[in-house]
Amino acid sequence: MGFSLIFGVTHAFNLAHGELIVLAGYLAYALWHFWHIPFYWTLPVCILLLPVATLGLHWLLRRLPAPFELNSLVVTFGLAIMLQNLFLAFFSADFRLIMLPAAPVLDFPDLSIMVTANQALLVSLSLAATGLVHLFLHRTFLGKALRATIQNREGAALAGIRVGQMQLIAFGVGGTLIGLAGPLFASNMYLYPAGGMEATLIAIIITITAGVGRTRSLLLGGWLLGLAESLAVLLIGTSWRELISAGILLAILLWRPEGISSRKTGIT
Amino acid sequence: MTGEVCGAQGDNGLHKRALLRGWSQAGWRRYIWVLLVCSFLGSGPAWGAAIRLGAINPLTGNLALHGIEIHQGIVAAVEEANARGGLQGHPVELLSRDDQSRPDVALNQTQDLLYREKVVGLLGGYVDSLVGPISTMAARHGTPYVAAASLQQSLTEQGNPFFFRVSCMSGVVKPLGRFILERLKPAKVAILYTATPGSTEFATRLKEMLAEQGIAIPLFEKFRPGTPDFSVLLLKAREQGDDLLISGGFFPDNLLLARQLREQRTPLKAFIAPWGVAYEKFIRELRQGSEGLMGLCAWNPGITYPGTETASQAFVKRFQERFGQAPNTTTMHGYTAARALLAAIEQVLGKKEPLSGPAISRELRSLDLLLPMGRLRFDEKGDPLDYRQVIVQIQQGKLQVVYPPERATGELWYPLNAASPQ
Numbered sequence: 194m195g196f197s198l199i200f201g202v203t204h205a206f207n208l209a210h211g212e213l214i215v216l217a218g219y220l221a222y223a224l225w226h227f228w229h230i231p232f233y234w235t236l237p238v239c240i241l242l243l244p245v246a247t248l249g250l251h252w253l254l255r256r257l258p259a260p261f262e263l264n265s266l267v268v269t270f271g272l273a274i275m276l277q278n279l280f281l282a283f284f285s286a287d288f289r290l291i292m293l294p295a296a297p298v299l300d301f302p303d304l305s306i307m308v309t310a311n312q313a314l315l316v317s318l319s320l321a322a323t324g325l326v327h328l329f330l331h332r333t334f335l336g337k338a339l340r341a342t343i344q345n346r347e348g349a350a351l352a353g354i355r356v357g358q359m360q361l362i363a364f365g366v367g368g369t370l371i372g373l374a375g376p377l378f379a380s381n382m383y384l385y386p387a388g389g390m391e392a393t394l395i396a397i398i399i400t401i402t403a404g405v406g407r408t409r410s411l412l413l414g415g416w417l418l419g420l421a422e423s424l425a426v427l428l429i430g431t432s433w434r435e436l437i438s439a440g441i442l443l444a445i446l447l448w449r450p451e452g453i454s455s456r457k458t459g460i461t
Numbered sequence: 462m463t464g465e466v467c468g469a470q471g472d473n474g475l476h477k478r479a480l481l482r483g484w485s486q487a488g489w490r491r492y493i494w495v496l497l498v499c500s501f502l503g504s505g506p507a508w509g510a511a512i513r514l515g516a517i518n519p520l521t522g523n524l525a526l527h528g529i530e531i532h533q534g535i536v537a538a539v540e541e542a543n544a545r546g547g548l549q550g551h552p553v554e555l556l557s558r559d560d561q562s563r564p565d566v567a568l569n570q571t572q573d574l575l576y577r578e579k580v581v582g583l584l585g586g587y588v589d590s591l592v593g594p595i596s597t598m599a600a601r602h603g604t605p606y607v608a609a610a611s612l613q614q615s616l617t618e619q620g621n622p623f624f625f626r627v628s629c630m631s632g633v634v635k636p637l638g639r640f641i642l643e644r645l646k647p648a649k650v651a652i653l654y655t656a657t658p659g660s661t662e663f664a665t666r667l668k669e670m671l672a673e674q675g676i677a678i679p680l681f682e683k684f685r686p687g688t689p690d691f692s693v694l695l696l697k698a699r700e701q702g703d704d705l706l707i708s709g710g711f712f713p714d715n716l717l718l719a720r721q722l723r724e725q726r727t728p729l730k731a732f733i734a735p736w737g738v739a740y741e742k743f744i745r746e747l748r749q750g751s752e753g754l755m756g757l758c759a760w761n762p763g764i765t766y767p768g769t770e771t772a773s774q775a776f777v778k779r780f781q782e783r784f785g786q787a788p789n790t791t792t793m794h795g796y797t798a799a800r801a802l803l804a805a806i807e808q809v810l811g812k813k814e815p816l817s818g819p820a821i822s823r824e825l826r827s828l829d830l831l832l833p834m835g836r837l838r839f840d841e842k843g844d845p846l847d848y849r850q851v852i853v854q855i856q857q858g859k860l861q862v863v864y865p866p867e868r869a870t871g872e873l874w875y876p877l878n879a880a881s882p883q
Contacts, residue, residue, distance in 0.1 A: 286521075286525035286526040287746075288716055290716055292720065295723045311724060382717070385523075387523060426693040426694065427696070430682060431682045431688075431694070434685070434688075
C-alpha cells in the first residue's frame with residue numbers, strides 16, 4: 194500500500210521499496226535480538242522511524258531533473274543496491290528470524306483449520322492498517338486531496354491543492370506503512386540483505402493488479418493472489434504456484450488494465 | 462608506394478643476411494644454449510613468482526551466506542600455505558570473484574579469471590547451477606577446477622578431465638537412506654525439494670531408495686527456493702499422516718519450514734534436512750524451535766574425521782583468530798577444495814614440470830590426503846572416493862552425531878518431540 198500511495202501521488206517508481214521494508218525488519222530484529230525489547234514494542238518504533246527514511250528519499254527525489262519517472266527509477270535502484278550492501282556490512286549475509294510464541298489462537302483439528310498467533314497478528318494488523326488508510330483517504334479533507342492528486346495532478350493544483358505538500362504526506366504515510374510492514378515481514382519470513390527485491394516485485398504486482406491508490410482493491414488483490422497460490426499448491430501442486438499468479442496478473446491486465454475494481458467513470 | 466615498401470623489405474633482407482654471416486660457430490652455440498635455458502625456465506613460474514588461483518563464489522545475492530563461508534575456507538587454506546613459505550618457494554595469490562548467485566555472472570567472472578588474469582586453477586562454487594557453467598568453461602580452457610559444493614551426478618559423468626569436487630551425491634543419500642531404514646523405520650515419508658539440479662537429484666534418488674524398501678512417499682513436491690509459505694504443504698503432510706519430513710531446501714527454506722512446523726504443531730516424528738540444519742546459525746535463529754531437528758554434515762568444530770582431531774582444532778583456532786567466528790561444514794568444504802588444489806600444484810612444482818592444466822589434473826587424480834573432513838582421493842571422474850556425511854541432531858542447542866553408530870556422540874531423540882533419548 195505504501196508503494197502504491199507514493200507511486201500514485203508522486204509518480205516515483207520506488208525500486209528501493211523492498212529494501213526499506215527489510216530496513217524496518219532489521220531495525221525490529223536489532224531491537225528484539227540485541228536489546229531484548231518485546232516484539233510488539235518494535236512496531237511503534239519502526240512506525241515512527243521509517244517515515245524519516247522515506248522523507249529523506251523524498252528530499253533526494255525532489256532534486257532530480259526531468260524526466261522524473263525515469264530518473265527516480267535509476268536513483269531508487271542505486272539506493273536499493275546501497276542499502277543491500279549496508280545490510281551486508283552491518284548484519285552480514287546471515288538469515289535472521291524473529292521468533293514469536295508458537296501458540297495457536299484457533300485450532301479445529303477435525304476441519305484442518307488452525308490459525309497461529311503470528312498469522313492472527315499479521316491479518317489483524319494488515320486489516321487495521323488498510324482500514325485506517327481507507328478512512329483517511331475517504332473521510333478526511335487531506336485524504337481527499339491526496340486522492341485528487343492521484344487522479345489528476347494538474348487538476349488538483351488548479352483546484353488549489355498544494356501538490357508538493359501532498360507528495361510529502363504520501364512519503365510520510367508510505368513510510369509509516371513500511372514501518373509496520375517491516376517487523377511483520379521479519380516475523381513471518383526471514384531477513385537477509387538481498388531479501389527486499391522480492392518484496393518490491395510483489396508490491397509492483399499488487400499495484401498493477403489493484404490499481405493505484407485503491408485501498409480496498411489492494412487488499413482484495415493481495416488476498417486474491419495469496420489464496421490462488423495456496424489453492425494451487427493444495428489442489429494441483431507447487432509447480433503451478435507461480436504459473437497461477439502469472440495467469441491472474443495477465444488476465445487482469447487484459448480484462449481490467451486500470452485495476453481489479455476500477456470503474457470507467459473514475460476512482461472508487 | 463608499393464615500390465617503397467618492396468625496397469624497404471629488400472634492404473631489411475640484406476641486413477639480416479649480413480648479420481647471420483657475421484655470427485661465428487661459438488656465437489650460434491651460445492644462442493642455442495640461451496634458448497634451451499630459457500625454454501627450461503619457462504616451463505614453470507619464475508623463482509619466487511606468485512601462483513595465481515581464482516575463486517568464484519556467491520558473495521552477494523540469495524546464496525551469499527554459504528558463498529562467503531566457502532570463500533573464507535579457501536582464504537584460510539591459501540594463507541596457511543603462504544604462512545609456511547608458499548608452494549616450493551612460490552607465494553600463492555588468490556583472485557576472488559563474486560558471481561552474485563547468478564550463473565551468467567559466474568560465467569563472466571570465470572572468463573575474466575581464465576583469459577585475462579590467467580589463473581592456473583579455479584576453486585569454489587556453491588550449488589550446481591553455478592558450478593556447472595564454471596566447470597564447462599574451465600574444461601574448454603583446460604584449467605583444473607576443484608568445486609567446493611557440488612552434487613549433481615551428470616557434472617562428473619560428462620568426462621570432463623579438469624573438473625574435481627570434494628562432495629558427491631552418494632555421500633549424502635546413502636548415509637541418510639541407511640539411517641532412515643535402520644533407525645527411524647517410518648511407514649510414510651514426505652519429501653520436499655527445491656527446483657535446483659542437486660536438490661532434485663537428491664530427492665529422486667532418496668525416493669527410489671526408500672520406495673524399494675516399501676516405504677510410501679505420499680508427498681513428493683518441488684518448491685522454489687525462497688518460498689515464503691509452507692503451511693499448505695505442512696497441512697498436506699498432516700492430513701496424509703506422514704511420519705517423516707525430508708527437506709531438500711537450503712538454509713533459509715529450512716528456517717521457515719522449521720518455524721512453521723513448530724507454529725502449526727505438525728505431528729511429525731522427525732524432520733531431516735541435508736542442507737542448512739547443521740549450523741550454529743540455524744540453532745541461534747530458531748532457538749528452542751530447533752531442538753530435535755536433524756541434518757547432515759561432513760565436519761563441524763566438534764565433529765571431525767577420526768585421526769584428524771589435532772589438525773581440526775588447529776584449523777578452528779586459526780580460523781577464529783582470522784575471521785572472528787567459528788568455521789562450519791561449508792567452510793570446511795572450501796578449505797578442503799583449496800587444500801587439494803594447492804597440494805596438486807605443489808606436486809607438479811616438486812617434479813619441476815610446467816604448471817599446465819593436464820599436469821595439475823593428473824596430480825589431483827593421484828592425491829591421497831587426510832584432512833579434517835576425511836580422506837580425500839578422487840576417482841577417474843573427479844568425484845571424491847571417501848566422502849560420507851554424518852547425521853546430526855540438535856540436542857540442547859548442540860549438534861550431536863546420531864548416525865553412523867561408530868561416530869555417534871549422542872543418543873537419538875525419536876520421535877521429534879521426545880524429551881529424552883530413544
